[in-house]
Amino acid sequence: MKAQGSSADESMDNLITSTDPEHPANHICTLCRNFYALGWVTGTGGGVSIRDGPHIFIAPSGVQKELMQPANMFVMDYATRAYLRKPPILKPSACTPLFLAAFDRGAGSCIHTHSQWAVLVTLLVEKDAVSQGREVSDACFEIEQIEQIKGIPKGRGKDGMLGFFDRLTVPIIENTAHEEDLTQSLEAAMERYPETYAVLVRRHGLYVWGANVQKAKTQAESLDYIFRLAVEMRRLDLPWIQ
Amino acid sequence: MKAQGSSADESMDNLITSTDPEHPANHICTLCRNFYALGWVTGTGGGVSIRDGPHIFIAPSGVQKELMQPANMFVMDYATRAYLRKPPILKPSACTPLFLAAFDRGAGSCIHTHSQWAVLVTLLVEKDAVSQGREVSDACFEIEQIEQIKGIPKGRGKDGMLGFFDRLTVPIIENTAHEEDLTQSLEAAMERYPETYAVLVRRHGLYVWGANVQKAKTQAESLDYIFRLAVEMRRLDLPWIQ
Amino acid sequence: MKAQGSSADESMDNLITSTDPEHPANHICTLCRNFYALGWVTGTGGGVSIRDGPHIFIAPSGVQKELMQPANMFVMDYATRAYLRKPPILKPSACTPLFLAAFDRGAGSCIHTHSQWAVLVTLLVEKDAVSQGREVSDACFEIEQIEQIKGIPKGRGKDGMLGFFDRLTVPIIENTAHEEDLTQSLEAAMERYPETYAVLVRRHGLYVWGANVQKAKTQAESLDYIFRLAVEMRRLDLPWIQ
């Protein structure tokens, strides 16, 4: 890996410069703008990452998502985990080790949202477990027989999407003081629930990944739709499981 | 019908190429973008179709609706049901046979949404029927005395729109594992309720059609407004029928 | 008044042609687009009118509000109530006599919305009156001590806006089968409540007017904010009046 000098920084800008809207540096900005409008990345929360062959592109910490620019991107060499490009001043996303956990399991893109619907379902699942005397750490978000479930794939190594009569299960891990400290429990949840493409974080939000960025994004949408629907169903006393 | 060869594909692009925003290939894209913003076609769900004389234009399966392009369109010869144009790679919409059921009954356009308000009213109607000991399969969504009802036409063969003192009735069919398998029950509902311009699908969404695309679209809007209002009324314990 | 001939139609287009965005023909289109995004004019419902000296500009019936164009406008001579310009094909707004009732009382602009929040508050007021044994026809929407009330003026002949400690009172009339038939009860409400700038229509929506279009529009916004807040307060068991 080249030394990080000023000429290296300038030559590394070629990593994030492209007229192709689907180039990860541009695509992350588009997604950040969209996610901001959806209320998923409010107040600089949340994050987006895309793998492009040997490179991982990650939006930085602390930048207003709706104002994200290609020049803000961190670019990491996936094999060595070393940064090939760091934007001036900005700090790397605290989600980085969690994104890497997803890439290590074959993901092409990983998204982190602070969706309020995600936060609410983690609280409802916890409340249900406590009131029913079940172990909170074993309690996942589960729902069946909602068409939108078909927007989620069956699981790694399986072909196709979940069916209408399948059960959607999303594991939940407890939040920690620091985002990086979630890595161990996120990886444990990925191992315990190998078919999942998402993990909810109590009182925090959602990590969701996919084989590529289109899948990660559409899966994020379908899950958020389902979380919001679940909250509306709860308000109307409609059960998630028959 | 011409053989589907490479020269045929190129010549078939004239079917979807136009500068007129109301050309079906363009109009479907506009509607898809709008419906995406409304939350009706999240995570590639839902669908849109328009009949233009002998041709049916249908948005494909699996494409993000807000990114739909004219080049993505399937074009079908209505008389023979054969595809005149298939976009490369993409799959036809699973809604296609259901759209055709609407066209067979005189529709000029048929829209399929995954609106959460539609899903919720199907669940509330089911819950009401069960708690009142009524047959669920006979239970329609019904509401009266809401001005927006006047956005829905009276029914095939009748002139004009529903009146404020009329009752809006939208039949509900049960969802199936595969979208195409809904066709039989959708057609049965269209026969049983010949005045309807829409059928709700439990836990799934809405099929709505109209004599032309403007009517299908405005009717879809009025229905979704009414479904959302119905959910808000239920939360406030306000009855749909006096 | 000139005869309505083809040359008259062409010369009448000068009534709706301007590069000034605040020209009523352009301004109505802008407002219609905004109101569509707010959910006030769904499925071609609702309406907008602006008085400009001797002329009244009114958006037509049955046009999708987000697609409104200056060429769609009706222009009426206020003194004679005769149309100076009628767009081809389109029908005049059914709100026209109600708009005129507002103009007759000094308004510069009148807006009609189908806001669901307006509909819901009319139902809650009715429900309260019935449960408290009060006369429904005397029951207005009333709320106090919400800052946004200061967005509503004190009343005709009075100077300034309502104060935080004032009570906002909006009368409610019953809906009729036909929009034009509301005129009598709207005028009666305007007479009975001479300080009001708005009248709610049960299960239908809101008529709101102002001395000019900016006031009508900002008053419409403040009222809708208050109606939505009132519904949210009711859900949380927070009283509108102490």
Added chain:
Amino acid sequence: MKAQGSSADESMDNLITSTDPEHPANHICTLCRNFYALGWVTGTGGGVSIRDGPHIFIAPSGVQKELMQPANMFVMDYATRAYLRKPPILKPSACTPLFLAAFDRGAGSCIHTHSQWAVLVTLLVEKDAVSQGREVSDACFEIEQIEQIKGIPKGRGKDGMLGFFDRLTVPIIENTAHEEDLTQSLEAAMERYPETYAVLVRRHGLYVWGANVQKAKTQAESLDYIFRLAVEMRRLDLPWIQ
């Protein structure tokens, strides 16, 4: 300070003229448009101010926020509190003394919103205090263990942001008939709660400030997210404090 003459007015326009989108006169307009879309500044309510060295830029009273232009800005000399530039016709923001209270405590920007979520939490806190026999004037909005809390800084003189296990406390003051009359109680709350970056006003909205405009804006977002989440949690009977 120069006399306010016509040549002074023209030369003062250089204070608000810039092609830099981050120039306060431009930035305030951008923020006003965004805040309008968020429902924070409906019906000309709310306000935005930015300090730029010796100058304070403040949006005027009574202008529709989504239509704000640089030419609408008031520019004040912070040291003398005298206006260097007044737009023709328009009145200064009634929030001005409250904004100055924030600038006097080191803020770089102060934002005032009429967010309905802010209004609702002030009512819920009051209701809780009354039902629990606590002094309403001592009752703050408090919440813990929501990740978004980390979007709020720890407090003046302290480094960094609140932690997940910290408690977010936002004081609440009672509304008054006139905005300027809030100044005394706002300053008292800032003194009583020196770590706060925001003060809620009962039945009115929120004042929030930050070291610079980016911080004020992102803090406003995080707070509004938290207020909305708090209302949704209350509806689902989920406690704000364990």
